[in-house]
Amino acid sequence: MASVTALEPGGTTTSGRPDPMVPRPFRVRRNRRDTTDTCTLELEPADGVPLPWHPGQFTMLHAFGIGEAPISISGDPSRSDRLEHTIRNVGSVTAALVAAEPGTVLGVRGPFGSGWDVGAARGGDVVFVAGGIGLAPLRPAILEVVADRASYDRVVLLYGARTPEDILFADDLRAWTERDGIDVEVTVDNGQYAWRGRVGLVTHLITRAGFDGARTLALVCGPEVMMRYAAQALSDRGVPPARLRLSMERNMKCGVGLCGHCQLRELFLCVDGPVLGYDRLAPLIFRAEL
Template sequence: MQPQALEDPFVPDIYRVEKVRRELADAVTLELEPQSGTRPDFRPGQFNMLYAFGVGEVAISMSASARLGAGFVHTVRNAGAVSGALARLEPGATLGVRGPFGTGWPVPEAEGRDVLIVAGGLGLAPLRPAIQDVLAHRERYGRVTILVGCRSPHDILYQHDLEEWRQRLDVTVEVTVDHAGTDWHGDVGFVTTLIPRSPFDPDNAVAMVCGPEVMMRFAASALLKAGVPASAIHLSMERNMKCAIGLCGHCQFGPKFVCKDGPVFPLDRISGLLAVQEI
């Protein structure tokens, strides 16, 4: 966390859209550059508040590693007024950015251990910087497994990256979809079914899980069943976020603030809360 006591944490910095890439029917990736000054450093798993002029702000995780460019990369799904406005931005447009906020994935902590990435749907976006950082220092890690689940073959994010990672001999990549026809030659089934068949040493593995909360709950229970301790399972939680700095109360998850205590939590710190409905 970078305390910004001297600056005004409510005021966004201005960024310019450099590039827009359509990822899925309802999702685009924006590459942003600061209008002046330099982009602050950040860790995989952290997020920014992106402001669309006159419409509002929304929390979006960084979806490319800080080591890969001088700007921010965000994959945005058109899911509401603000994200819709962001997804419609064109190169050259300006937007407001506050951040980086929150905790990151335990990428340095995973050195020397097997790494298991479990992504559901757009959950691959916040995990991509972690994958990129692990692969940048591949020799520091044990076995690396990337499990991706999504709705259908049309909803697979970052196909180009997945293909590139799959071609490496030192990474296992499995993609499974929930719904498919016979023209799909890949796997069909829920992503958690891939966990028991994946190569990792449960006593010496770090799991990073991101996706819809239901998917994360079931992934967590499959990982626990496989013998991975709760402290080594990390989830990225989603709650309503307005201020991102712990002042507005919205993102409370029991005693935690998702914005500053999370969004990435080790399972042992939130397992009691995950079990409670409407918390």
């Protein structure tokens, strides 16, 4: 993809605040291939001005001349000078993003939306439940816990992928288990003869995982059907609805609550979400027509 060098940093509104509709130029530092269809882009601001963000938030990532897509931030929250996004190639915009070579300039709007607020779990247990690329939005919250590990009691990560080849962040999974005292359980839908690990649904791991539901903050990200079953299983283990948080995906365009593409009854998921408590979501996500 060609570099765009003439673009100035994002414009401002009449109030003097940056205009959230104007993308800021970020340069690709590194593009790491994670799996056959997924890459992690490491971006740095072309103007050198850091972009603070919270785990769970997303940006609108703009491939110039093609379009933009909402993509969660997957990197280390202590590094506001670097922005990582883990992207699966499913269509025109994501194909352009995963093909972006070092030096390419992309546009970034945001960060947008609500965060996981994993710090609310200090003094208790934390359970992360991830399905497929859903591990990417959870990774910053896991890194936040790792950086302050002593403040949390039991920390559990339950992760399901389609096949062993689709497992993301294998080095992290090893370090979190061996170095950081996180109880990591990985399962795949389809494992060939060389796979020695678990086969089956990630939601089944919830039943016997070691955590105390009443003292747990549970953070869940993955396909919506998986999140529904996970939320049910976590509720059955005694996790209170307000301490059970899901990250919701809907088509999004503006990112600032104007266009209505991501509306879920009274909620605009780009500003009220994407991370929402099960106390607010339960009446909505079990209704197929919403």
